[in-house]
Amino acid sequence: xxxxxxxxxxxxxxxxxxxxxxxxxxxxxxxxxxxxxxxxxxxxxxxxxxxxxxxxxxxxxxxxxxxxxxxxxxxxxxxxxxxxxxxxxxxxxxxxxxxxxxxxxxxxxxxxxxxxxxxxxxxxxxxxxxxxxxxxxxxxxxxxxxxxxxxxxxxxxxxxxxxxxxxxxxxxxxxxxxxxxxxxxxxxxxxxxxxxxxxxxxxxxxxxxxxxxxxxxxxxxxxxxx
Numbered sequence: 514x515x516x517x518x519x520x521x522x523x524x525x526x527x528x529x530x531x532x533x534x535x536x537x538x539x540x541x542x543x544x545x546x547x548x549x550x551x552x553x554x555x556x557x558x559x560x561x562x563x564x565x566x567x568x569x570x571x572x573x574x575x576x577x578x579x580x581x582x583x584x585x586x587x588x589x590x591x592x593x594x595x596x597x598x599x600x601x602x603x604x605x606x607x608x609x610x611x612x613x614x615x616x617x618x619x620x621x622x623x624x625x626x627x628x629x630x631x632x633x634x635x636x637x638x639x640x641x642x643x644x645x646x647x648x649x650x651x652x653x654x655x656x657x658x659x660x661x662x663x664x665x666x667x668x669x670x671x672x673x674x675x676x677x678x679x680x681x682x683x684x685x686x687x688x689x690x691x692x693x694x695x696x697x698x699x700x701x702x703x704x705x706x707x708x709x710x711x712x713x714x715x716x717x718x719x720x721x722x723x724x725x726x727x728x729x730x731x732x733x734x735x736x737x738x739x
Contacts, residue, residue, distance in 0.1 A: 515541075515569060516576040516709055517560055517599065520696040521592030522584030522612035523630055523677055524549035528559035529698025530567045533575070533709045538702035542566035545697070552591040560595075575712075577605050578705045580612035580696050582721035583630065583638040583651050593718045606715030608705045613640045613651055615700035616676050619693040621645035625671045627663065627688060629656075629678035637678035638723060641671065653723040656682040 514533040521527070529543035544559035564570070579596035582589045600607035613628045617640075620626060624644060629637040632653050639659055640651040656678075663671055663686075674686055675693040683690050707713075 514575045514709065515573055516578050516702070516705075517563070517574060518578040518698045518701045518705075519556065519560065519592050519596060520580030520610075520612055520615065520701060521552045521556060521588045521595075522580045522582045523588075523695050525695035526552050526555040526559060527580070527696055527698065527701075528556060528563050529701070530563040530569060531578075531698055531702040533702070533706060538699065538706050540698045540702070541569070543698045545695070547695070549588065552588045556591060556595055560599075571599075571603055574603065574605055576705075576709045576715075577603075577607045578701050578709065579607060579609055579718055580615055580701055581609040581718055582612055583632070583653065583723045584612060584721070585633060586722060589720050589722070593720055597718055600715060606713070607718055608708045608713070609716055609718045610696075610701050610704040611640075611647070611651065611721065612696045613638065613676070614647055614704050615696035616693050617642045617645055617647070618700040618703040619697060620673070620675055620691050621703075623673050623691070625673075626691075627659075627671050627674040627679065627686070629659070629674060629676045629682070629686065631676075631678040631681055632723075637676075637682065639676075639678065651721060651723065656685040660686060 542563040626642040629639040674688040675691040
């Protein structure tokens with residue numbers, strides 16, 4: 514039971530081929546390139562390289578797994594459109610994974626964890642986890658505001674943090690930093706394993722944007738004469 518997995522929710526362009534027939538999903542091939550401006554150029558070749566490296570054809574796949582964010586509009590759209598096109602062309606089911614969950618899956622042994630991705634504009638996408646389970650929906654905000662929330666009684670004590678945003682604002686957030694900046698094929702696969710193995714119905718890949726894109730439709734033209 515083989516699946517292509519991919520994620521473009523961050524500066525990392527991530528692709529992998531995973532075998533779900535083993536007790537733990539096994540990554541047979543992966544390509545990860547950190548380049549925030551080249552998602553469209555790098556993703557398809559990375560997926561092709563993973564198939565070639567493992568000697569696997571498209572007709573041998575069972576599923577497509579994609580990180581759905583949160584992430585910036587343009588980069589995230591590249592990954593989800595690619596995953597949707599692959600699933601549609603091959604008739605395979607597609608499964609979405611919160612990209613922050615995929616990072617948390619890499620360090621699931623941490624009792625209390627903050628995962629923070631770089632949201633640009635001096636903000637982070639973030640979520641809190643307890644023993645690998647997310648406690649609430651992902652959110653976006655400024656690091657200083659997040660610190661104030663983490664210190665409140667509602668959130669209790671957080672033992673460590675991970676993610677590119679956590680690394681970028683490590684001094685502000687002030688928690689021990691783990692070496693897990695981006696989603697990996699193994700983390701994405703871990704989050705989708707039950708659905709892939711159970712042959713669950715395919716899902717519509719809905720992006721987690723959390724805020725509106727910068728580009729907006731122009732307003733009505735203003736008259737230049739009285």
